[in-house]
Amino acid sequence: MEQVDLIHPVILPNVATIGCFDGVHRGHQHLIKQVCCQAQTKQLKSLLITFDQHPKKILGCQTAPKLLSSPSEKTSLLEQTGIDECCCLTFTPALARLSAYEFMKTILKEKLNVRQLIIGFNHHFGRPAGETADDYRLMGKALGIEVSIADEYRYNGKPVSSSTIRKALCEGQLQKANDLLGHHYTLSGTVVEGRKVGRTLGFPTANIRPEVTDKLLPRNGSYAVTVTVEQETYAGMLYIGERPTFDDPNGRIAEVNILHFNKDIYHQNIRMSFIARLRDEQRFDRLEDLKEQLRKEQETVEKIIQAII
Numbered sequence: 001m002e003q004v005d006l007i008h009p010v011i012l013p014n015v016a017t018i019g020c021f022d023g024v025h026r027g028h029q030h031l032i033k034q035v036c037c038q039a040q041t042k043q044l045k046s047l048l049i050t051f052d053q054h055p056k057k058i059l060g061c062q063t064a065p066k067l068l069s070s071p072s073e074k075t076s077l078l079e080q081t082g083i084d085e086c087c088c089l090t091f092t093p094a095l096a097r098l099s100a101y102e103f104m105k106t107i108l109k110e111k112l113n114v115r116q117l118i119i120g121f122n123h124h125f126g127r128p129a130g131e132t133a134d135d136y137r138l139m140g141k142a143l144g145i146e147v148s149i150a151d152e153y154r155y156n157g158k159p160v161s162s163s164t165i166r167k168a169l170c171e172g173q174l175q176k177a178n179d180l181l182g183h184h185y186t187l188s189g190t191v192v193e194g195r196k197v198g199r200t201l202g203f204p205t206a207n208i209r210p211e212v213t214d215k216l217l218p219r220n221g222s223y224a225v226t227v228t229v230e231q232e233t234y235a236g237m238l239y240i241g242e243r244p245t246f247d248d249p250n251g252r253i254a255e256v257n258i259l260h261f262n263k264d265i266y267h268q269n270i271r272m273s274f275i276a277r278l279r280d281e282q283r284f285d286r287l288e289d290l291k292e293q294l295r296k297e298q299e300t301v302e303k304i305i306q307a308i309i
Contacts (some may be wrong), residue, residue: 001078002085004047006111012088014085015116016047017150018125020054020162023068024077025188026182027160030153031120032081035259038148039084044115046084049182050074051091057214059096066216068169073186073211073234073271087112101139109143121152141183151184155180156214167177174277184226184273187215187254189236191265193199194255203294205255206265207237208272217254218274224301225272235259235305237297238272241281257294259302276304 015038021028034047039046051223052071056064069077075082089095089107099104103126108114117140124131133149140147151238153160167224168177170186178184194207212216220241227236238256256272278297284290 001083001170003075004085004087004112006087006089006107009087009111010114011113013113013115014045014047014219015042015118016049016114017118017120018049019120019123021048021050021074021078022054022065022162022185023165023181024074024081024136025068025157025160025162025165025180027120027153029081030183032078032083034150036082036084037117038118040059041208042116046082047112047114048078048081048083048086049089049112050078050086051089053091054214055091055096057274059093064165064214065163067212067214068165068181068185068216070188070211070215075186077183088181092208094168096127097120098126099129100131100136101143102122102126104139104143104145108159109145114145116135116148118148118150120150122151123309130303156230166216169218172221174218174223174274176275177218185218186271186273187217188269188271189215191255191268191270193266194253202291203237203257203298204262205257206270206301208254208256208270211269217252218275218277220252222297223274224276224278224304225256225274226305227256227261229258229263229265229268233309235309236272237278237294239303257298259305261297275308 013186015035017031017035017260025291036046054064054067108117119136137147138151165177165180190207191206192209217240223238225236225238227234236256236258242252278300
């Protein structure tokens with residue numbers, strides 16, 4: 001997948017789609033597959049147009065959602081879809097003020113040489129003005145852009161959306177979220193200094209600072225994860241929460257115990273994939289009880305991860 005921008009725009013005519021694609025879930029994958037198939041049929045390039053940040057965040061909406069995928073995570077996921085080229089637009093208030101027609105004319109036609117635009121079911125773009133699919137088709141016809149509406153995608157008979165996946169993660173329904181995503185949920189970040197409490201328990205942890213501040217952390221509790229460090233993958237126990245056993249005043253944290261690993265990885269970037277949820281956040285009256293729980297969870301995690309790597 002090649003990255004393109006408006007300074008060095010796409011030269012070859014293409015079939016394109018546009019959207020935030022947060023999480024690159026099964027619905028997104030279904031849409032992208034249609035774009036790739038149409039491009040191949042018409043012997044054109046396939047192009048995905050997305051944004052550097054969620055539009056609602058730039059517009060100052062109080063309902064701006066937490067992100068399912070950071071920029072690097074989204075790029076990695078999109079590279080697996082088979083799309084030829086990706087254009088990541090900087091979403092600005094000026095861009096938000098463009099009408100659908102202005103956006104199609106100045107960005108899609110003049111900059112990106114789009115010949116066919118396939119938009120997702122119920123998707124809208126440009127300054128809201130109540131446009132329908134027929135309106136988009138008429139605008140496109142005037143500009144020489146064929147506009148098509150993608151087939152609606154359903155998984156197990158129900159629509160798939162980023163908001164449904166966010167809700168599942170916040171409720172601790174990891175398996176449901178992973179099923180809707182079509183891949184394991186991930187968390188990327190930098191290893192930072194912590195209180196080193198885990199070392200005193202015999203389970204040293206790496207504290208994670210997420211790649212972006214608005215990344216969604218799933219419901220508090222413990223998780224079985226895979227951890228990718230320097231292109232090597234390990235089993236890990238990830239804890240998200242407020243460490244009630246230690247009355248930690250630092251608020252919500254994410255820390256991972258990488259099994260059978262003792263390298264110094266401070267300030268390095270790592271990526272974790274959520275495989276299974278183990279338990280809710282829990283307060284232990286005695287440290288020995290916490291240690292015993294961690295020992296049991298380590299055995300469970302080893303069995304779970306050995307089955308997939």
